[in-house]
Amino acid sequence: MQPPVDPAYASAFGRPDGVDTAFAARDVPVPPVESAPPPPESLVTAFGRQGSQELLQRPPQPVSDPDPDIDPVFWGDKPAGDPWRDPASGAVIGPPAVGEDPPGESEAKPAPGPQLSVPELIFGRRVKPAALTLLVVVALLVGAAGGLVGWLIGRAGNPLTDSTVTLAEIEQGKERPAGSISDIAKRVTPSVVSIEFKGTNVAGVGSGVVIEAGGYILTNDHVVAPAAQDSSAKLSAVFTDGTRAQARVVGRDPKTDLAVIKVEVTNPTVLQFGNSDELQVGDSVIAIGSPLQLSNTVTEGIVSALHRPVTAAGENGGPQVTYDAIQTDAAINPGNSGGALVDSRGALVGINSSIRTETGGSVGLGFAISGKQARKISQELIRSGQVKHADMNVNVKSVSAETSEGAQVQNVPAGGAAAAAGIQEGDVITKVGDRMVRNAAELVVAVREHEIGQTVQVVLARQGRELKLDVTLKSD
Template identity: 50%
Template sequence: MTERSEGSKGTAADRGNLRPPDAPVLGPRPVYRPHVDTHTARAFRRPTGLSGSFAEPLPRSSAQAASQDVQNRPPDAVLAEAFGRPAGSTELLQRDPDAADDTAPAAGPVDPWRDPTSAARLGAPAVPTPKSEPLPQAQRLSAREVLFGSRVAPKALALLAVVALAIGVLGGLVGRLTAEQASTLTSRKVTLEQAADPEQPHSQIAKVANAVLPAVVSIRVTVGENGATGSGVVIDGAGYIATNNHVVSMAAQDKTNKAAIQVQFSDGTRVPANIVGRDPKSDLAVLKVDVKNLTVAKLGKSNDVQVGDEVLAIGSPLGLSKTVTSGIVSALHRPVKLQGEGSDTNAVIDAVQTDASINPGNSGGALVDMEGRLIGINTAIRSETGGSVGLGFAIPVDRATEVAQTLIRDGKIHHPTLGVSLRSKVVANEQMSGAEVADVAPGGPAARAGIVEKDVIVKVGDREVTGPDELVVAVQSRRIGETVNVVLIRDGRQVDVSVTLESD
């Protein structure tokens, strides 16, 4: 054996073997063969003595294999005579339709069926086509021939015309007689008279409506392409109008200087208005217009209002100005929470409840008694469908007067506060219910009075508290700096504390 030099390339086997000489050699991987039970092996095994295919091989010799190859032999004489060309003929089945020589074959490179690049060609028709000849001139038909096909004689046509004329004359006579008969049912001599009794007195509702309507206005607020409508009440001859905060809050919050407020009076006069002041916590606002000789609403007193009193709601519901609806006072001191999308109103009012129909657009309008005195500012409805269902709420006139007077004087108003946060749900047991304190403001009136978290407030002054909304209106009915007795339940025991209310 000869030794290779260090630079020799070696054999192909050596060049392909890239394993290091000291690499470990692994043993063969074991082949896993699943176990085959005896019944399966007996059912699917080959018959005894058979080692290959189930079909037995057919023995044949090389001579037999050669004799079984396909042989090209001449066709039968009968087929050759039926389908072959005549003896000595070179004519093909295809012919060139444009060739001068009819015997020239069309097969080969010029065959349009075999050459994909050949152009389409049309040959002469198989049957000669006769030349078209002009149609003979048609004979003109008369009206009688067209209508009756020459089957009606001229005399019959004349008789038919006479009958048609007679029918027309008879129809005209009948129409004339019918018209004359009908004319006897109408008359120009009859004049209907309407009875008027100037001494007949109108109802009290009509008198009150006529007196109050000039003091109620329609308010339209626009900011760009957006708009809202509401109502208002003239409360002072200098041009001051009371309405709801949520009616004008869209204009008050506008930062683009595109807001406009327009007031329309009952006589159709329209004038611009400006916001004097507004109070989101009581949902009241005051507008100012530059108009003289205004009709001012007569202000009543909340203490004179009783459940069952007849009242009128006057405003512009659904944009329909000068609308009057009637009803009664159905409840007093009804706490109603007010919050609306697109408005910064966040108030709880001590409402006058009425069943007079109130709808969107009545907001800011007047609720008056049968003496024409303003007893409330219509503010809200409660409905599952959004329409009037006989549950309307108005801000009491005492509260509206107090807030409006302060806004006219100062342009803003402050409210008394207890300095606590309340849980939203009512806390109740078999004996009483109240408002549970969730948090106490550090250093606030409640904290200084010793009120702590989880205390349940059941009374403020002489007003019972049955829930969080009731507590809000009970506190707001007091004055800033007033000391009020608060009754609360702490660990099952009743505790009385004195709280001095502060400004918010």
Template identity: 60%
Template sequence: MNEQQPSPEPPPATPVSGVDDGQGRRIGPRPLDRPPVDPTQAAEFGRPDGVDSAFAPRAASAAANGSIALAPPPPEALSTAFSRPDSLGDVVLQRAPGSVPYGSEPTVEPVFWQDSADRDPWRDPGAGAILGPPAAESGSDGDDGAAPPAKTGPLLSVPELLFGRRVKPVALASLAGVALLIGVAGGLAGWAIAQAGNPLTSSVTLAQVDSPGKQAAPGSVADIVKRTQAAVVQIEVQVGSGGGLGSGVMIDAGGYILTNNHVVSAAATDPTATLRVVFADGTKTDGKIVGRDPKTDLAVVKVAVTNPTVIQLGKSSSLSVGDQVIAIGSPLGLSSSVTSGIVSAVNRPLQAAGEGGDPPVTYDAIQTDAAINHGNSGGALLDDTGALVGINSAILSPGDNTGSIGIGFAIPIDFARRIAEGLIRDGQVKHADIGLNARSVSAVSTDGAQVQNVKEGGAAAKAGIAEGDVITKFGDRPIRTADELSVAVIERNIGDTVKVQIVRQGRQMELQVTTQSD
């Protein structure tokens, strides 16, 4: 058996260099553990023979070249600026061990390590790791330079925001400017949407009206004319050496004038014709036809004007027989003539021959006894508030009498407005049609419109209406004449499905007809 060798005694502690105060001792480094080197690896990875270091000896290299390369001397200016003062002599910055320090430092070197220094975990690599708090609190000005986390401050009230001097005036002014821009943009967008939604109204000078439905006091006709006369114009059409006169009503700020088709039809068919518009103050300007609708005897003319007086549109559906009405136009070339009367009848079916080969004119007319003559066509029919309720269109004159006998007709504004909007938007309008011709019949038991012929593939043929049937009701409207049937159909929208009552060989039947485009 091998005898147990006694452990070597530790080397004595080395006293503090130069001074022994009898208390502390410097601790020497731990002995290095140098395991034996594998000869195979040493032969594979070791330095070549004759090489003792990773760097070539400078002295040997310089000796081989015969001289040692030295750095060139610094410039005189740098030497003067940064060299040691002559007063220091041979004094160097590093003092030798044991020498007396400069200044008033103690003559005894202070103890650097304590008795327990050998157990200090920072010195003992075998000591266990201990987790503790960070060296500096969060947000402190440590060596890492990290900025403290931002903290949410108290919310500002309106007085503090405006008067507490906690926000820069420039920021407040910028915020106010942004809010103002948003408000202006919203207002402009709303104005544009409103204008696009209703083509017959805009910010213009409107003819004022009183409260609707209220009977005006005596003498109110003069007041109404004073407020509305500027919105009624005279239309002159010159074709070669001839021509004609009519009237029109300004209905939109864009310069759109509503009139009758038969007033401007000559200018539409003859390219050499001229069309002039004369205002109430005598101003004249050229006009251009925007669109015509021969079936309803309506047309729209446009003139280039700024801020015209625009008539205010009323509701013809609110008229009753006996209501006071006023007609303004240019009868027989007498511009801005005014007549007054009452409503003689409403929903009067009217069908008249068209102009120059145009289809028959059909509409539900307002009948009035206000004097209407040639030249009043296209002029305004106003109610007792000054609102436009009709477009004067025709008169009834028996025999050779071509003047007024107290029976005039106007196109209701509720119907005319829809046609005007279509002409302004598209230049033309389409109407509902059922594809048949009829004539008025009257018998002891039945009055109505008797079908003369039915268009093949038309709405009436698809609904089963046959030649010889007598139509007595179209929707909710009783039919007593062929004119009433034409008016009832044209007032419907294209694609409407309507109940139709007919009498066929003495038997009453009800059919469903879907209107088509004419």
């Protein structure tokens, strides 16, 4: 059953009169539709289109040269946001759906797509997990086999990596603190020179020590004696930096085997004397010289004994050499003669002079003239060119008995110090001053420790009795 129709709707939406179908016949007149009355003039002026016959309204566009006589619309030069501002406008053409971004706004970045997995990246396609696991296992086996082969080859090529060998640990850095052998050698070596002489019939090499800034060099007498006795020989000193300087003999003392030569050099390195009386057995000492023509050689040892009297034959029939020696086990060989023996501070405490050996080489029995005696004699040689020693004017030989030992008097020259004091032939001298006398060489050394004209007490044995005599020493 058709519901009833509202007469108002039927009037508005019903078929025109005379039309029975959905479409009106062409020959059926259609009554005109009454349009709305025109809007008032005020509304047209306010909301109507200005100078345009378009049916659709467009958003206002920027005007480059606006007419000053026309008032600007209220929205300015911005697109319209309200399409109903003009009641007569059925629609408005808005801005394009896609256009340039407003200034200051960046283009939106697309969201990242799905990423490839590791197997897809390596193989270019998906791989079954079982196949991938098998591939990893094979790679591990190949790597392990290669490492094992390399380890075996390394062990075979280097015996030090054998498991039966244990390497000693070493420190990463080498330290040379002050007072070490290397530190002392670095400071002292520039003051030790090689002494060379060459003549028609003589040639040789020894050592020397610079002891004064004027170019004075202390050495052994037996080093310079051949050059001093041969007028054709030229004497020279060679420094550690290679500088070679002609040398001349300033003074010699054959009795103590010391001599001083002089060279003309500027700003030489001078070695300072130390106090040899402070040495004790076991102290470290360093010998520096040119053994076997090997210059700048440094050897190290200890003080083996002190106040060891040493006697040697003189050069070419000269007087017998006797001196109070420091015994050391530092390696000393021919060519070390005249070189320096320094203590742990780098001070000069001796002049290396001789060795005792049955093979001709060093066997750890080296002897150096004490620094105290060397300093005294060198100063006298520089001052006057010669040295005089205190002497008792007596000839003795070494003797020993079950209860004592000493120097037995062989003869007493008339006019000498011994004769004046009443010493007789056959007396055995056992002490001079504070020093014990155990042999003939020690008597000479004990007497030379004193000054000429000094009176010393001498203890001797005569026919089983001990006597004490005061002897005033004279010059030799």
